[in-house]
Amino acid sequence: MQQCYGGIIRRQRHFISCLGGDHRKTLLSVTRMQSVMNPTLEADALSILRSISPTLDSTKHKGQAGKIAVVGGCREYTGAPYFSAISALKIGADLSHVICTRDAAPVIKSYSPELIVHPLLEESYSVRDEDRKSVGTLVLAEVDKWMERFDCLVIGPGLGRDPFLLDCVSDIMKHARRSNVPMVIDGDGLFLVTNRLDLVSGYPLAVLTPNVNEYKRLVQKVLNCEVNDQDGPQQLLSLANSIGGVTILRKGQSDYISDGKEVRSVSILGSPRRCGGQGDILSGSVAVFLAWARQLVGKEGPTINPAMLGCIAGSALMRKAASLAFEDKKRSTLTSDIIEYLGRSLEDICPVR
Numbered sequence: 001m002q003q004c005y006g007g008i009i010r011r012q013r014h015f016i017s018c019l020g021g022d023h024r025k026t027l028l029s030v031t032r033m034q035s036v037m038n039p040t041l042e043a044d045a046l047s048i049l050r051s052i053s054p055t056l057d058s059t060k061h062k063g064q065a066g067k068i069a070v071v072g073g074c075r076e077y078t079g080a081p082y083f084s085a086i087s088a089l090k091i092g093a094d095l096s097h098v099i100c101t102r103d104a105a106p107v108i109k110s111y112s113p114e115l116i117v118h119p120l121l122e123e124s125y126s127v128r129d130e131d132r133k134s135v136g137t138l139v140l141a142e143v144d145k146w147m148e149r150f151d152c153l154v155i156g157p158g159l160g161r162d163p164f165l166l167d168c169v170s171d172i173m174k175h176a177r178r179s180n181v182p183m184v185i186d187g188d189g190l191f192l193v194t195n196r197l198d199l200v201s202g203y204p205l206a207v208l209t210p211n212v213n214e215y216k217r218l219v220q221k222v223l224n225c226e227v228n229d230q231d232g233p234q235q236l237l238s239l240a241n242s243i244g245g246v247t248i249l250r251k252g253q254s255d256y257i258s259d260g261k262e263v264r265s266v267s268i269l270g271s272p273r274r275c276g277g278q279g280d281i282l283s284g285s286v287a288v289f290l291a292w293a294r295q296l297v298g299k300e301g302p303t304i305n306p307a308m309l310g311c312i313a314g315s316a317l318m319r320k321a322a323s324l325a326f327e328d329k330k331r332s333t334l335t336s337d338i339i340e341y342l343g344r345s346l347e348d349i350c351p352v353r
C-alpha cells in the first residue's frame with residue numbers, strides 16, 4: 001500500500017513537472033497552469049497519458065486497474081459494444097463487462113471469452129405491454145447488483161433506439177449517478193441524452209463523446225442554433241456549460257474537449273480511414289483513463305477534473321493507434337486492426353517499468 005501510494009505521488013510530481021509546475025502546489029492548478037503556459041488549445045496529451053497510467057507492480061490485485069461496463073448491444077449492433085469493451089481491456093483495465101440485450105449476448109460472447117457479458121436488457125418486441133413494468137424493475141435490480149463495482153460505465157455503443165430499452169437505460173443512468181459512477185455517453189446513448197438532458201445535466205462525472213451528427217443534434221437541442229465552426233471552441237464551451245458542466249469530447253479532424261470551464265484540443269496524427277467503430281474504441285479508452293485519473297486525483301482531493309484528463313488521454317491514444325494501424329494496413333485498415341495497436345501505442349508513450 002505504502003509502495004502504491006509512493007508510486008502515485010511520484011506520478012503526480014512527474015505530471016506537474018511535465019506541465020512546468022511545482023509539485024508542491026496542488027493539482028488544482030495543473031490544467032490552469034497549462035493554459036497559461038500554452039496559449040494554444042493543444043493539450044500536452046502525452047504527459048497526461050504518462051501521468052495517469054498506473055504502474056504495474058506485484059502489490060496490486062485484480063480490479064485495481066479498473067472495472068468497466070459497457071451498456072450497449074442489441075439485435076442490430078453487436079460490434080460496437082465489443083469494440084468498446086475489448087479496447088478497455090487492451091489498454092489495461094482488469095475487467096470489462098457488457099450489459100446488452102438477450103439476443104445480442106451470445107454473439108458478443110462468441111467474439112471473446114475475455115468479456116463478461118450480461119444478457120439483461122430487453123427490447124419492446126420481446127416484452128408484452130403488461131409485463132413492461134415488472135421487466136423494467138427486474139433489469140434494474142440485476143444491474144444494481146453490479147453497479148458499485150464499476151469504475152466507469154460506457155452508455156450507448158450499439159444500444160439501438162427502442163423506446164422500452166431506452167427507458168430501462170435511463171433508470172440505469174439515474175442509479176449510476178446516485179452511486180457517483182462516471183459515465184461515458186456515446187452513440188445511441190447520446191440520442192437518449194439529447195432528448196433527456198436531465199439524465200446528465202449538472203453531473204460532473206458525465207462525458208459526452210459526439211461525432212459530427214451527434215454534435216449537431218446536441219447543439220440544436222441545447223443552444224437552439226446551428227453548429228458554428230468559426231467559433232467552434234467557444235460554442236463547445238457554451239454547450240458544456242449549458243448542460244451544467246458535463247465534459248464534451250467533440251470528435252473530428254482535431255478532437256476538442258470542454259467541461260464548460262476550459263477547452264483543450266488533441267490533434268495528434270490519426271488515420272485518414274474513417275471506418276465505423278473508431279468512436280467505440282474511443283469510448284472504451286476514455287472510460288479507462290477517466291477511472292485511472294479519478295484514482296490519482298482522489299488521493300489529492302477533488303481539485304482537478306478527471307473527465308478532462310480521461311478525454312485527452314483517450315483521444316491521444318486512439319489517434320496514435322489509428323495512425324500506426326494505417327501505416328501498416330493502409331486502405332484496408334479496420335477497427336480491429338486499430339485495437340491491435342492500442343497496447344503498442346501506450347507502451348511507446350508510457351513504457352512498463
Ligand SMILES: NC(=O)C1=CN([C@@H]2O[C@H](COP(=O)(O)OP(=O)(O)OC[C@H]3O[C@@H](n4cnc5c(N)ncnc54)[C@H](OP(=O)(O)O)[C@@H]3O)[C@@H](O)[C@H]2O)[C@@H](O)CC1
Binds near residue numbers: 213
Ligand atoms: N460495428 C458496429 O456494430 C457499429 C455500430 N455502431 C453503432 O451504430 C449506431 C448508430 O451510430 P452512427 O454512428 O451510425 O450514428 P449517427 O452518425 O448519428 O447516424 C448516422 C445516420 O443514421 C441514422 N440512424 C442511426 N441510428 C438510427 C436508428 N436506430 N434509427 C433511425 N436512424 C438511425 C441517423 O439518423 P438521425 O439520428 O440523424 O435521424 C443518421 O442519419 C450506434 O449504436 C453506434 O454505436 C457504430 O458505433 C459503428 C460500428
Ligand SMILES: Nc1ncnc2c1ncn2[C@@H]1O[C@H](COP(=O)(O)OP(=O)(O)OP(=O)(O)O)[C@@H](O)[C@H]1O
Binds near residue numbers: 210276
Ligand atoms: N478527420 C479526422 N482525422 C483524424 N481523426 C479523426 C477524424 N475524424 C474522426 N477522427 C478520430 O476518430 C475517432 C472516432 O471519431 P468518429 O467521428 O469517427 O466517431 P464515430 O462516428 O462515433 O465512430 P463510430 O463509427 O465508432 O460510431 C475519434 O477519436 C477522432 O479523433
Ligand SMILES: [Mg+2]
Binds near residue numbers: 186187211279280
Ligand atoms: Mg459513434
